Amino acid sequence: MYPALRRTPLHALHQSLGVRFTDFAGWSMPLRFSGETAEHNTVRSSAGIFDLSHMGQLAVDGPEAGRALDYALVGSISPLAVGAARYTMLCHDNGGILDDLVAYRLAPDRFLVVANASNTPVVLAALRDRLDGFRAQARWEHRVLLAVQGPHAERIVNCPDASALKYYQAVATELAGRPVLVARTGYTGEDGFEIFCEPADAAVLWSAFAPALPAGLASRDTLRLEAGMALHGNELHVGVSPFEARLGRLVDFTKPDFVGRTALLRRADQTPRTLLVGLTSTGRRAARAGYAIVDPSTGARIGTVTSGAPSPTLGRPIALGYLATAYAEIGTTVAVDIRGTAEPFTVTACRFYSRRDA
Amino acid sequence: MHLPSHLHYSVDHEWADNLSGVARVGITDFAAEALGDIVFVELPGEGTAVMAGEPCGEIESTKSVSELYAPVTGTVVAVNPEVVADPGLLNADPYTAGWLYAVEITAGPRLLTAEAYRELCEPS
Numbered sequence: 001m002y003p004a005l006r007r008t009p010l011h012a013l014h015q016s017l018g019v020r021f022t023d024f025a026g027w028s029m030p031l032r033f034s035g036e037t038a039e040h041n042t043v044r045s046s047a048g049i050f051d052l053s054h055m056g057q058l059a060v061d062g063p064e065a066g067r068a069l070d071y072a073l074v075g076s077i078s079p080l081a082v083g084a085a086r087y088t089m090l091c092h093d094n095g096g097i098l099d100d101l102v103a104y105r106l107a108p109d110r111f112l113v114v115a116n117a118s119n120t121p122v123v124l125a126a127l128r129d130r131l132d133g134f135r136a137q138a139r140w141e142h143r144v145l146l147a148v149q150g151p152h153a154e155r156i157v158n159c160p161d162a163s164a165l166k167y168y169q170a171v172a173t174e175l176a177g178r179p180v181l182v183a184r185t186g187y188t189g190e191d192g193f194e195i196f197c198e199p200a201d202a203a204v205l206w207s208a209f210a211p212a213l214p215a216g217l218a219s220r221d222t223l224r225l226e227a228g229m230a231l232h233g234n235e236l237h238v239g240v241s242p243f244e245a246r247l248g249r250l251v252d253f254t255k256p257d258f259v260g261r262t263a264l265l266r267r268a269d270q271t272p273r274t275l276l277v278g279l280t281s282t283g284r285r286a287a288r289a290g291y292a293i294v295d296p297s298t299g300a301r302i303g304t305v306t307s308g309a310p311s312p313t314l315g316r317p318i319a320l321g322y323l324a325t326a327y328a329e330i331g332t333t334v335a336v337d338i339r340g341t342a343e344p345f346t347v348t349a350c351r352f353y354s355r356r357d358a
Numbered sequence: 359m360h361l362p363s364h365l366h367y368s369v370d371h372e373w374a375d376n377l378s379g380v381a382r383v384g385i386t387d388f389a390a391e392a393l394g395d396i397v398f399v400e401l402p403g404e405g406t407a408v409m410a411g412e413p414c415g416e417i418e419s420t421k422s423v424s425e426l427y428a429p430v431t432g433t434v435v436a437v438n439p440e441v442v443a444d445p446g447l448l449n450a451d452p453y454t455a456g457w458l459y460a461v462e463i464t465a466g467p468r469l470l471t472a473e474a475y476r477e478l479c480e481p482s
Contacts, residue, residue: 038395
């Protein structure tokens with residue numbers, strides 16, 4: 001027998017809205033409510049609300065929690081001020097990416113690490129292993145995570161002192177009379193907020209953000225792809241290091257010791273064999289994850305698409321993929337084997353969309 | 359799920375409005391809903407021979423792409439230009455404005471009634 005899919009505390013509420021669910025990382029999650037294109041466009045033009053309670057929330061506490069995370073992760077976590085957040089990674093000792101994470105400092109001796117849903121047990125086990133010897137502990141917390149994303153998000157979330165809350169900052173406050181942690185973070189390329197709350201308060205807060213259109217994982221995927229944001233399982237996995245993924249800036253070699261340092265230092269000094277690139281086409285057929293990228297003259301395989309879709313905002317196919325470094329220069333014409341036909345694509349930067357005020 | 363009773367349905371989630379002569383064909387509400395917002399259709403051109411149960415084109419949504427199967431065997435005699443220009447018609451109105459192409463049927467098709475097709479999609 002298969003284990004039952006996990007449901008978020010808002011499952012019944014989603015059901016009442018006529019949502020289509022999808023199985024994702026062991027969870028039954030909203031795929032789309034009104035339609036993924038409408039949801040996508042609404043996040044770009046006003047605001048959408050997502051239930052992201054499947055994301056793993058790991059509390060790391062203790063007098064040496066900051067130093068312990070410096071050792072466990074590739075970024076510098078101990079210098080973060082209380083209320084600051086950092087995008088970072090957990091790497092294998094060989095430099096491969098185990099997960100990408102956001103680490104928030106909530107108090108001098110308290111951090112929140114947000115991991116990908118499917119990966120949370122891996123991250124928790126690795127943290128516990130790496131925290132050994134430090135005065136710090138990691139535990140899994142089961143709170144709700146809502147994201148309100150889009151240009152109207154600030155007005156809708158109506159967080160006290162929202163204007164003082166900068167990108168990648170978080171504050172413990174009250175919204176609709178409920179205790180929450182509000183962070184100005186997201187995965188859509190828009191301004192927006194992520195709100196961590198107790199399960200019992202989730203429905204009240206969801207309703208309080210009602211002007212935002214309920215949105216599912218389908219639109220979240222096209223929004224992050226347009227913004228050039230890597231997805232664990234597609235662009236990020238243990239077979240690549242942050243350098244192939246063009247996220248080498250996340251690795252802080254000024255730290256004297258952290259897991260993966262030796263291997264990452266070696267990789268930082270070499271030209272990667274493959275690099276993550278953006279791809280666009282003037283045609284209509286989209287390159288999809290797993291499709292081969294080939295040399296347009298010889299047909300030789302030179303890479304693999306990791307994510308791809310018709311871009312709702314740009315109106316043309318966009319994709320991310322790993323490409324042999326010799327072809328990775330912006331403007332190079334390559335071909336993608338789309339179900340047996342080589343279709344021309346142009347190499348671009350990974351980011352396809354930037355909001356106007358950013 | 360909306361299933362007009364006068365149409366005939368294939369196990370591949372297509373419909374045809376006739377069993378002989380010229381039939382218009384399309385995809386069902388169930389298929390359109392499963393695909394999500396459809397953004398591109400590639401249809402067989404006029405004069406193309408299509409065979410029931412065989413792929414004859416493709417249909418692409420934001421989320422995924424799938425092959426389009428012919429529900430009947432015959433020769434394509436017309437293609438719906440509106441649905442090529444606006445594939446969203448397949449989500450909005452899959453049985454009328456969203457018809458895909460018309461086929462001159464050359465072999466007796468084996469298709470399901472609306473009730474049998476409903477049973478296939480929603481086993482009781």
